[in-house]
Amino acid sequence: MNLLDSLGSLRSLTAGPWIYPVVAASILLDVFLPVLPSGFLVITAATAAATATATSTDVPSLLPLLLCAASASVLGDFLAYRLARRGGARLHRAIARSRRLSVAQERLGTALARGGGLLVVLARFAPAGRSVVSLGAGAAKRRIEEFLPWSALAGVTWASYSVGLGWLGGQWLGATWFSAGVSTLALFLAGGLAAYVIRRPAAAPAPAS
Numbered sequence: 501m502n503l504l505d506s507l508g509s510l511r512s513l514t515a516g517p518w519i520y521p522v523v524a525a526s527i528l529l530d531v532f533l534p535v536l537p538s539g540f541l542v543i544t545a546a547t548a549a550a551t552a553t554a555t556s557t558d559v560p561s562l563l564p565l566l567l568c569a570a571s572a573s574v575l576g577d578f579l580a581y582r583l584a585r586r587g588g589a590r591l592h593r594a595i596a597r598s599r600r601l602s603v604a605q606e607r608l609g610t611a612l613a614r615g616g617g618l619l620v621v622l623a624r625f626a627p628a629g630r631s632v633v634s635l636g637a638g639a640a641k642r643r644i645e646e647f648l649p650w651s652a653l654a655g656v657t658w659a660s661y662s663v664g665l666g667w668l669g670g671q672w673l674g675a676t677w678f679s680a681g682v683s684t685l686a687l688f689l690a691g692g693l694a695a696y697v698i699r700r701p702a703a704a705p706a707p708a709s
Contacts (some may be wrong), residue, residue: 550670584638
């Protein structure tokens with residue numbers, strides 16, 4: 501496949517207004533099904549947008565794509581939070597059986613209580629971290645005003661990073677599948693780094709003098 505064919509296939513995949521609801525649905529649902537390729541969809545659409553001109557009508561626009569991705573991320577977090585908050589004893593038992601969920605819930609509660617909701621932002625990049633944090637916040641009965649602002653910051657940060665990666669990749673490497681793949685790899689690397697930071701043991705408090 502030559503460059504023009506690659507560009508054409510990339511544009512054909514993302515052409516039309518339908519790309520926005522598809523991206524939104526993927527992001528909305530991947531808090532429950534983390535295997536959905538929501539990040540790849542956002543990056544692919546942004547890569548195609550990198551070739552847009554003032555008269556382009558067959559590629560997504562960056563700002564609507566960014567707003568769509570960020571809004572869907574926050575809405576998905578909120579739905580998962582509400583579901584877990586109303587989940588009752590069954591969800592609490594499921595969390596108690598999972599060391600990963602239990603530790604995440606404990607660390608999230610401590611972070612939010614101290615006003616350090618940066619954990620929510622980092623978890624948005626980590627594999628399945630968004631699910632763990634959103635469900636953990638609801639199961640722990642955290643107040644919505646403690647969780648939602650950090651969820652909004654996480655959604656905007658993740659969406660901006662993903663759209664930015666796709667656009668920069670398209671500018672530097674052209675609107676090709678190779679460019680979208682490189683940008684997606686950069687998103688995965690950020691996720692791996694976020695997961696590493698989250699999993700590090702919390703520093704022990706300094707002894708009183």
